[in-house]
Amino acid sequence: MDRDPHVCVMGEDVGHYGGSYKVTKGLADKFGDLRVLDTPICENAFTGMGIGAAMTGLRPVIEGMNMGFLLLAFNQISNNCGMLHYTSGGQFTIPVVIRGPGGVGRQLGAEHSQRLESYFQSIPGIQMVACSTPYNAKGLMKAAIRSENPVILFEHVLLYNLKEKIPDEEYICNLEEAEMVRPGEHITILTYSRMRHHVMQAAKTLVNKGYDPEVIDIRSLKPFDLYTIGNSVKKTHRVLIVEECMRTGGIGASLTAAINENFHDYLDAPVMCLSSQDVPTPYAGTLEEWTVVQPAQIVTAVEQLCQ
Amino acid sequence: MALSRLSLRSNRFLRPSTTAAALPSSIRRRVSTDTTPITIETAVPFESHLCDAPSRAVETSSAEILSFFRDMARMRRMEIAADSLYKSKLIRGFCHLYDGQEALAVGMEAAITRKDAIITSYRDHCTFLGRGGELVDAFSELMGRKRGCSNGKGGSMHFYKKDACFYGGHGIVGAQIPLGCGLAFAQKYSKEEFVTFTLYGDGAANQGQLFEALNIAALWDLPAILVCENNHYGMGTATWRSAKSPAYFKRGDYVPGLKVDGMDALAVKQACKFAKEHALKNGPIVLEMDTYRYHGHSMSDPGSTYRTRDEVSGVRQVRDPIERVRKLLLSHDIATEKELKDMEKEVRKEVDDAVAQAKESPVPEPSELFTNMYVKDCGVESFGADRKELKVTLT
Numbered sequence: 013m014d015r016d017p018h019v020c021v022m023g024e025d026v027g028h029y030g031g032s033y034k035v036t037k038g039l040a041d042k043f044g045d046l047r048v049l050d051t052p053i054c055e056n057a058f059t060g061m062g063i064g065a066a067m068t069g070l071r072p073v074i075e076g077m078n079m080g081f082l083l084l085a086f087n088q089i090s091n092n093c094g095m096l097h098y099t100s101g102g103q104f105t106i107p108v109v110i111r112g113p114g115g116v117g118r119q120l121g122a123e124h125s126q127r128l129e130s131y132f133q134s135i136p137g138i139q140m141v142a143c144s145t146p147y148n149a150k151g152l153m154k155a156a157i158r159s160e161n162p163v164i165l166f167e168h169v170l171l172y173n174l175k176e177k178i179p180d181e182e183y184i185c186n187l188e189e190a191e192m193v194r195p196g197e198h199i200t201i202l203t204y205s206r207m208r209h210h211v212m213q214a215a216k217t218l219v220n221k222g223y224d225p226e227v228i229d230i231r232s233l234k235p236f237d238l239y240t241i242g243n244s245v246k247k248t249h250r251v252l253i254v255e256e257c258m259r260t261g262g263i264g265a266s267l268t269a270a271i272n273e274n275f276h277d278y279l280d281a282p283v284m285c286l287s288s289q290d291v292p293t294p295y296a297g298t299l300e301e302w303t304v305v306q307p308a309q310i311v312t313a314v315e316q317l318c319q
Numbered sequence: 320m321a322l323s324r325l326s327l328r329s330n331r332f333l334r335p336s337t338t339a340a341a342l343p344s345s346i347r348r349r350v351s352t353d354t355t356p357i358t359i360e361t362a363v364p365f366e367s368h369l370c371d372a373p374s375r376a377v378e379t380s381s382a383e384i385l386s387f388f389r390d391m392a393r394m395r396r397m398e399i400a401a402d403s404l405y406k407s408k409l410i411r412g413f414c415h416l417y418d419g420q421e422a423l424a425v426g427m428e429a430a431i432t433r434k435d436a437i438i439t440s441y442r443d444h445c446t447f448l449g450r451g452g453e454l455v456d457a458f459s460e461l462m463g464r465k466r467g468c469s470n471g472k473g474g475s476m477h478f479y480k481k482d483a484c485f486y487g488g489h490g491i492v493g494a495q496i497p498l499g500c501g502l503a504f505a506q507k508y509s510k511e512e513f514v515t516f517t518l519y520g521d522g523a524a525n526q527g528q529l530f531e532a533l534n535i536a537a538l539w540d541l542p543a544i545l546v547c548e549n550n551h552y553g554m555g556t557a558t559w560r561s562a563k564s565p566a567y568f569k570r571g572d573y574v575p576g577l578k579v580d581g582m583d584a585l586a587v588k589q590a591c592k593f594a595k596e597h598a599l600k601n602g603p604i605v606l607e608m609d610t611y612r613y614h615g616h617s618m619s620d621p622g623s624t625y626r627t628r629d630e631v632s633g634v635r636q637v638r639d640p641i642e643r644v645r646k647l648l649l650s651h652d653i654a655t656e657k658e659l660k661d662m663e664k665e666v667r668k669e670v671d672d673a674v675a676q677a678k679e680s681p682v683p684e685p686s687e688l689f690t691n692m693y694v695k696d697c698g699v700e701s702f703g704a705d706r707k708e709l710k711v712t713l714t
């Protein structure tokens with residue numbers, strides 16, 4: 013926001029309140045009410061407003077207080093955000109960033125634990141990225157703001173408290189690139205967002221058991237970084253996808269199809285995909301735990317694939 | 320003098336407040352560039368809500384009224400040509416025609432500049448023309464040719480002209496209203512003194528997005544003018560069947576409103592001028608334009624199942640915007656019958672030439688399927704989740 017006066021933030025309680033997860037804390041004091049706009053509760057209207065402003069050259073960062081609320085703005089995101097660059101023959105660019113926390117939290121209930129990656133992935137014209145660490149959160153956010161394309165940045169409710177030492181100097185991450193978290197030889201584990209941390213936990217157990225998993229945080233949900241993924245598949249010949257999205261029609265389902273189509277010859281075993289169950293997230297803590305993939309399940313899956 | 324008074328009295332729609340009805344012939348011939356101000360009074364009074372209505376005396380000039388005639392004739396001719404192109408299957412899909420509503424487009428343009436923004440719905444052909452769009456670009460886009468204003472990739476519902484601040488062209492009813500607030504927000508952000516006209520129909524007036532947008536615009540004093548083009552039918556549903564309160568200009572509640580005779584280009588001009596001044600000083604205002612469309616909702620709608628043919632022809636006889644301006648021009652001796660007929664012939668030729676040119680124009684190349692998906696940034700090639708082409712081939 014310092015660098016470019018066209019960047020502005022809009023969303024519910026982003027200004028004076030500082031953001032429901034304190035992501036925008038302090039910005040309103042520094043930049044004023046017009047650049048950090050507290051909107052009324054009208055997702056459809058303020059998302060549309062951000063897109064309209066972007067058509068003139070502003071670069072809004074639109075926050076959905078919880079990703080699930082953006083379902084109310086689906087029409088604006090799909091028809092206007094994604095399609096306007098195309099249907100206007102390239103006249104208008106929509107450099108918005110739509111961001112917000114999503115994913116399964118700690119007993120927040122079904123409506124506040126939604127994963128919208130799967131709903132948005134078919135929209136032509138948008139890019140989707142998911143951050144998972146403080147380092148890539150900052151880098152991806154900067155890249156998303158600077159990108160001329162509309163980017164949806166998926167954050168996770170439970171990852172806001174992560175602490176990490178990050179460089180003082182300026183850096184941006186490549187929006188379309190996956191991150192090699194842990195190189196290995198036996199199996200490729202593809203993951204993103206919170207599941208990366210579950211995978212890394214499982215990796216410790218796996219290493220003790222003698223396996224050498226290669227862990228890749230795909231980061232870019234649309235388009236997939238098939239270059240990095242492909243190189244990895246060529247090396248290990250086995251793929252496990254671990255995601256928090258739903259089993260039906262999730263990111264994992266698309267990724268499985270993409271890998272099978274492009275790298276079929278390199279696979280020694282079918283692609284396995286561990287995703288959340290196709291249920292609304294229950295409130296009870298134990299049930300909620302079983303909805304998402306846990307490290308123990310990851311270990312079992314790897315053992316199964318590597319037989 | 321007596322003869323002209325007689326013709327004036329018989330025409331109850333025109334009550335010019337100046338007495339210089341017949342100009343000497345030496346001045347008459349130079350009419351098309353004559354910009355001496357004339358004041359005409361509108362036939363129908365404005366109705367207002369929470370504001371003082373503007374005066375009914377509209378400042379205009381011969382040149383302007385003549386330009387209204389020419390522009391409206393061009394728009395009318397374009398829509399009729401589009402009708403026959405659709406019937407000969409050169410235009411496919413949806414085609415929503417604006418004939419009958421031309422006064423809105425020309426009246427608005429007369430009141431504003433090309434730096435003020437306009438955004439409208441799918442009935443956008445004439446608005447595009449009003450913003451300076453070329454006939455050949457419009458026809459090419461309708462026929463899906465490369466020459467079209469959106470490179471053939473938008474179609475009838477997606478006309479845009481960025482350099483004239485015309486933001487389209489939107490297919491989903493009411494979705495352009497929040498976009499319009501965004502345009503107004505950006506205008507306020509940049510602190511330039513321009514306004515945004517957000518057009519929507521009587522059907523869209525029942526969308527929740529409108530009320531969300533009214534709240535936002537009023538809360539932040541955005542220079543947004545929300546214009547309801549009330550042509551009395553939301554596709555096949557008349558307003559009395561779809562709206563509990565058909566006073567669309569009052570729906571703003573805390574936002575002032577004005578009801579305007581949308582078939583009178585001068586009244587539209589006056590209202591838009593008033594609205595622009597209001598929006599720059601006091602924030603949003605709602606304009607309801609009482610207008611009518613002769614065609615059905617789109618080309619697939621005959622337009623006669625929900626209204627009688629008598630109704631349509633009645634409006635055409637009594638309220639047609641082009642006839643109105645024609646009578647004005649004749650009664651003020653700004654032009655003769657023959658001159659106007661010649662003008663219409665010229666316009667017809669213009670349109671026919673444009674159609675012929677557009678027909679010759681090539682279709683987009685197959686590679687255009689993937690262009691303009693993303694802006695080329697960091698070398699992104701857009702092929703969706705299952706990319707068929709990799710950035711680098713694996714060895």
